[in-house]
Amino acid sequence: MNTTPDPDQIPEAPIDVEDLRPHVYDGIQEYDKRLPNWWLFTLYGTIVFVVGYWAIMHTMGLASDPGAKVTEQIMAARAAAVKNSPEINDAKLWAMSKDPAVVATGKQIFDTMCASCHRPDLMGMIGPNLRDQQWVFGGAPMVAVKTITEGVLLKGMPAWGPILGQEKVSQAAAYIFSFHTEGEAVEIKPWVPVGVPGLPAPAVPASTAAPGAPPGTAQ
Ligand code: HEC
Numbered sequence: 001m002n003t004t005p006d007p008d009q010i011p012e013a014p015i016d017v018e019d020l021r022p023h024v025y026d027g028i029q030e031y032d033k034r035l036p037n038w039w040l041f042t043l044y045g046t047i048v049f050v051v052g053y054w055a056i057m058h059t060m061g062l063a064s065d066p067g068a069k070v071t072e073q074i075m076a077a078r079a080a081a082v083k084n085s086p087e088i089n090d091a092k093l094w095a096m097s098k099d100p101a102v103v104a105t106g107k108q109i110f111d112t113m114c115a116s117c118h119r120p121d122l123m124g125m126i127g128p129n130l131r132d133q134q135w136v137f138g139g140a141p142m143v144a145v146k147t148i149t150e151g152v153l154l155k156g157m158p159a160w161g162p163i164l165g166q167e168k169v170s171q172a173a174a175y176i177f178s179f180h181t182e183g184e185a186v187e188i189k190p191w192v193p194v195g196v197p198g199l200p201a202p203a204v205p206a207s208t209a210a211p212g213a214p215p216g217t218a219q
Contacts, residue, residue, distance in 0.1 A: 093141035096174035106175025128191035131179045139186030145173045
């Protein structure tokens, strides 16, 4: 005997006629069906959550609002950026070069980072003499700061800006300019490395030697 029910014989699920709505669209009659509990509880849950969240985050200020936190962090980062890049100019650097505390800090930086190429007495070797009035790029403190910050990569002078930061670069420059006086006459002249093993000693005409400069250091 075949037990498979004939589809035509399967009774339709009983429809509560009371629940049928009069609205018909596209031949489908609307049926008023209760929403499942999981759906309703999710909806009620979100309503309760939103009230609680709004009260805690925005009204009572019990927890810090993530938006405010981000703004705070942006402000802190900006403040730090301003601190790391204080406005500097020639006048400020000349003033720093007369401040013994700044010059002492600058000397420490110079002795550690720069003396290997410029010599501890600044008289020049791989890098130019920073004590005389002859400059490769110019005798203004801001010119030196630019060279120190950006380096002269082709000649072997590293870019110190990213390594030291602007404050230390300024202090090193202040130390260099403690050997100089504002308004002194300067000369722009290329530097020929001296005293470096493996490089020929430069021929220095006696007439161009700076007075009192050790032999071979005048450029
Ligand atoms: C690896 C070697 C080396 C080191 C280390 C070095 N320098 Fe230099 N420096 C050079 C060379 C090379 C030049 C550029 C020479 C040129 O352009 O002919 C130069 C140029 C300069 C100039 C420009 C001088 C001018 O006459 O215009 C300044 C200022 C200077 N250095 C300062 C510094 C300071 C400050 C430090 C340390 C933070 C430093 N240097 C570390 C090699 C060095």
